[in-house]
Amino acid sequence: MLILLPPSETKRDGGREGSSLELTALSFPELTSQRKAALASLRTISRSVAASTTALSLGPTQRFEIDRNRAISTSPTMPAIERYTGVLYDAIEVESLDEQSRAFLRSAVVIHSALFGLIRADDPVPAYRFSHDSRLSGHSLTRLWRDANAGVLGTITGLVLDLRSESYVHLGPAEGSVFLRVVSRDDRGTKRALNHFNKHGKGELVRAMARAGRDFDSVEELVAWARAAGIRLEPGAPGELDLVV
Numbered sequence: 001m002l003i004l005l006p007p008s009e010t011k012r013d014g015g016r017e018g019s020s021l022e023l024t025a026l027s028f029p030e031l032t033s034q035r036k037a038a039l040a041s042l043r044t045i046s047r048s049v050a051a052s053t054t055a056l057s058l059g060p061t062q063r064f065e066i067d068r069n070r071a072i073s074t075s076p077t078m079p080a081i082e083r084y085t086g087v088l089y090d091a092i093e094v095e096s097l098d099e100q101s102r103a104f105l106r107s108a109v110v111i112h113s114a115l116f117g118l119i120r121a122d123d124p125v126p127a128y129r130f131s132h133d134s135r136l137s138g139h140s141l142t143r144l145w146r147d148a149n150a151g152v153l154g155t156i157t158g159l160v161l162d163l164r165s166e167s168y169v170h171l172g173p174a175e176g177s178v179f180l181r182v183v184s185r186d187d188r189g190t191k192r193a194l195n196h197f198n199k200h201g202k203g204e205l206v207r208a209m210a211r212a213g214r215d216f217d218s219v220e221e222l223v224a225w226a227r228a229a230g231i232r233l234e235p236g237a238p239g240e241l242d243l244v245v
Contacts, residue, residue, distance in 0.1 A: 001159040001216050003206060004177070005111045006168050008086035011068075011127040015076025015083075021126050022077075027110075031117040034148050038115050039072070041136040042128075046070045055135040065129035077124035080111050088163075091203025092210070101210040108215070109206070112168045117145055118152050132167040145171045153177070159216055161241075163202045178219055179240045180205075191242060201245040205231065 023035055045055050052058065052066045068075070077083075081094050094102065109121040115130040116123075132141065149172025153160070160177035162169065169179070182201040183191040194201070208229060216222040219241065226233035232244035 001108055001161065001222075002156050003109050003209070004153075004160065004162045004164050004174060005088070005109055005202075005206070006164045007111055007113045007131075008084040008089055009129070009131055010085045011083050011129075012078070012085050013127055015078040015126065016124070017076060019077045019124060020074050021072060022124070026116060026123045026125075027120040028118050028152050030152060031148055034144055035116055037139060037144060038130075038136060041139050042069055042072070042115065042130060044137045051137075055137070056129055056131075057133065058129070062129075068127045069129055072126050072128050075126040077126050079122045080113075080119050080125050081105055081109065081121035083125055083127065084111065087199040088203040088206075091200045092207045097207070097210055100213055104210045104213045105206075108209075112149070112164055112172060114141065114145075114168075114171065117149055118172065132165075132171060141171060146173070148172075150174070159218060159222065161222070163206070177239075180243055181236055181240055182243045182245060183236075185244055191236075191244070194245065197245055201243050205233075205243055 023032055026035070045051050046066060046069045049063070049066055052069065056065065058065055081092070094105065106120065106122045110118050111121065113119055113125070114132045114134060115128055116125060119125065134141070136144070153172060153174040160174050162174055162177040162179045180202065182194045182198045184194055185191050208231060212225065212229070214225060216225065223233050223235070223241070234242045234244060236242035
């Protein structure tokens with residue numbers, strides 16, 4: 001199975017000493033031309049503080065993000081699953097997982113970066129700032145990534161569980177995937193979408209799946225496992241599952 005995750009705007013600093021970005025080390029080499037175009041455009045934007053501030057929607061205290069982007073070719077790398085921080089990744093808490101669980105993440109998780117496209121959990125990436133709503137110089141993110149990412153996802157067989165936001169789905173639709181929504185249920189049984197606990201609930205689900213280490217072949221198998229594990233995973237709209245928290 002494949003678990004599709006969104007990236008995070010926040011990144012951990014540091015990385016393996018002596019390492020630097022190598023596009024040949026990233027999964028899905030068919031995306032290399034798009035990665036080169038995105039990086040070239042980002043380097044152009046990074047020459048100007050004003051242009052970067054506008055393109056990346058940065059505030060006055062985020063100058064360090066521009067410095068990160070300027071050093072993107074030479075700064076050290078670390079596995080993507082460790083690089084990204086924030087609510088979803090904090091809930092996965094990869095550093096506390098045993099090797100078997102981390103191996104599951106390496107094989108099952110694909111992260112959708114706005115800068116690098118689709119990457120696997122252990123792909124080595126530097127710290128950077130670029131999001132789905134950032135603006136590239138001379139490129140439309142949709143034209144650059146949508147068909148290329150969708151082409152890669154179209155080659156994936158088996159169950160694909162999509163935990164991305166709809167903004168990232170737009171940059172690479174996954175035909176036949178199962179989209180996950182995080183909801184609550186009120187006293188009358190009505191389901192309501194959640195915002196604050198959305199990412200945390202997704203992170204906890206991924207952590208539980210990693211610890212179980214099971215490769216599910218179907219939605220029915222996944223839902224049955226979740227029920228036995230005390231996780232409220234239910235059929236939602238067509239092509240969707242609801243995680244009730």
